[in-house]
Amino acid sequence: MVDLKNWLNQQREKGGLRSLRPVIRRGKGRLTLAGDDAQELLDFSSNDYLALAEHPALIAAAQEGLRRFGAGSGASRLMSGDLAVHHELEEAVALLKGKEAALTFGSGYMANTGIIPALVTRHDRIFSDRLNHASIDDGCRLSGARLVRFRHNDLNHLEELLKEKRGTGTALIVVESIYSMDGDRCPLRELVQLKERFDCLLMVDEAHATGVFGANGGGVIEEDGVGSGVDLAMGTFGKALGSYGAYVAGNREMIEYLLNRARSFVFSTALPPSVAAASLAAVQLVRQEPNQRRELHGKIDYFKGLLRTGGYGADLGPSQIIPILVGESRAALNKAGLLQKQGIFATAVRPPTVPEGTARLRFTITRHHSTADLTLAAKALLEIMA
Ligand SMILES: Cc1ncc(COP(=O)(O)O)c(C=O)c1O
Structure with missing residues (x-):
């Protein structure tokens, strides 16, 4: 039998412990975290790419x-x-x-x-x-x-x-x-x-x-x-x-x-x-409705364009899922926290979901994101990755 306390402590120390925190959906890709109603966050972690869940x-x-x-x-x-x-x-x-x-x-x-x-x-x-x-x-x-x-x-x-x-x-x-x-x-x-x-x-x-x-x-x-x-x-x-x-x-x-x-x-x-x-x-x-798909791709291109012109040099890939590689789990958690302060919710994805040393912020673009949302997120991201 695993020593539960020991295992949990070890995970906590290396920034690998996962926990649940309910989100309250505010619609249109916005959410608040339970216990913190004051701050509305833009959801950049959802897989509801075409915003169909609320359709x-x-x-x-x-x-x-x-x-x-x-x-x-x-x-x-x-x-x-x-x-x-x-x-x-x-x-x-x-x-x-x-x-x-x-x-x-x-x-x-x-x-x-x-x-x-x-x-x-x-x-x-x-x-x-x-x-x-x-x-x-x-x-x-x-x-x-x-x-x-x-x-x-x-x-x-x-x-x-x-x-x-x-x-x-x-x-x-x-x-x-x-x-x-x-x-x-x-x-x-x-x-x-x-x-x-x-x-x-x-x-x-x-x-x-x-x-x-x-x-x-x-x-x-x-x-x-x-x-x-x-x-x-x-x-x-x-x-x-x-x-x-x-x-x-x-x-x-x-x-x-x-x-x-x-x-x-x-x-x-x-x-x-x-x-x-x-x-x-x-x-x-x-x-x-192929237009919904076109609209989504327009938003993806816009966001990637902002990151590129802002000097972000790493590969942004060909899809709506944009991995921002950070490296260590603690650093990824830290960056996710900094983004949250600026109103952006992007989860830090850590091992074992991804290989050791490749913890990342996983940004996903959805049809909910407006030009203003994308601009805000790109600016915040460029700032914390500078
Ligand atoms: C590539 C891939 N396959 C399968 C699954 C599992 O699907 P579900 O969430 O419906 O269990 C996921 C995500 O959760 C996934 O990303």
């Missing part, structure tokens, strides 16, 4: 779902919890991702920990990017397959490892299309060529790409035109789609297999109807 269409859909079907779905999909709205949602997701079919999960964490062990066993290999999300890592571990991790976004390294360790069983390559803590983008076209050469399955986590990239919001997979080369297009409803839950899209056979074999799907209660209805409204909106 009237999502709220109305959720309310209607609640009114008609109640608060919970009452059972797993394979028992009596399977509602028409789950199927409508899956059809809409399949269309968005350019795939034959889709399956929903309780969350992204559950999707990744359910899908991967359903696909590979101890006789197989998984080739996983070193910076993949913890839920992917956990899915890989649960599967018992031999895990081979390649250097982040380094396809030469992946190729070397495939040559050396591909083996004869199933080989699964897993990546994110936009990396959650670095905001950089996976070279999917080249990756698809590699997966075909080495006869692998390819799974892409589009948690941070769906809704934000692609002409219809179908993610980097859509933007790069690689839909047919990706066997499993996974993503969440809890980020740009403003709701909660997750999905995987693939061919009919794959989805039928997963609904039989993914344990986090089979043995878990179906998404509440109100949540599924809100997600459905969001999937429809991202297809119908």
Whole structure:
């Protein structure tokens, strides 16, 4: 048994202890922290990139779902919890991702920990990017397959490892299309060529790409035109789609297999109807309103432009997630505190979420941010990083 007191003290000393502090949402990307109502903060930590969580269409859909079907779905999909709205949602997701079919999960964490062990066993290999999300890592571990991790976004390294360790069983390559803590983008076209050469399955986590990239919001997979080369297009409803839950899209056979074999799907209660209805409204909106996506990208470019002209030299990446590297955890916490004093809420992301020595402020841009908000945040950021 871990010595709890000792562990907590050690974490506290090195600035690694996490704690919860409720936020009170004030709408339009603003919040206050419980116990400190006086200071309104601009939220630069949210994944609600398209500001859909407060969108009237999502709220109305959720309310209607609640009114008609109640608060919970009452059972797993394979028992009596399977509602028409789950199927409508899956059809809409399949269309968005350019795939034959889709399956929903309780969350992204559950999707990744359910899908991967359903696909590979101890006789197989998984080739996983070193910076993949913890839920992917956990899915890989649960599967018992031999895990081979390649250097982040380094396809030469992946190729070397495939040559050396591909083996004869199933080989699964897993990546994110936009990396959650670095905001950089996976070279999917080249990756698809590699997966075909080495006869692998390819799974892409589009948690941070769906809704934000692609002409219809179908993610980097859509933007790069690689839909047919990706066997499993996974993503969440809890980020740009403003709701909660997750999905995987693939061919009919794959989805039928997963609904039989993914344990986090089979043995878990179906998404509440109100949540599924809100997600459905969001999937429809991202297809119908490309202007929201354009507006978001305009804001991202504006913010990055301010940082560059202000002399910030480090790479700002290609997406709405902007990692401001600080180094040590304590220093990152300290900088987050300084920003907070200036009305900016940006979380310090520390190990083990990111590798040792790469603690950072993770800035995310959302459609809530006005030009004035972005200008204020850039000025504050430049000041504390000077
Ligand atoms: C890349 C990635 N995959 C999966 C998840 C898990 O999704 P969820 O929050 O729905 O559990 C997240 C974020 O939380 C993520 O960033």
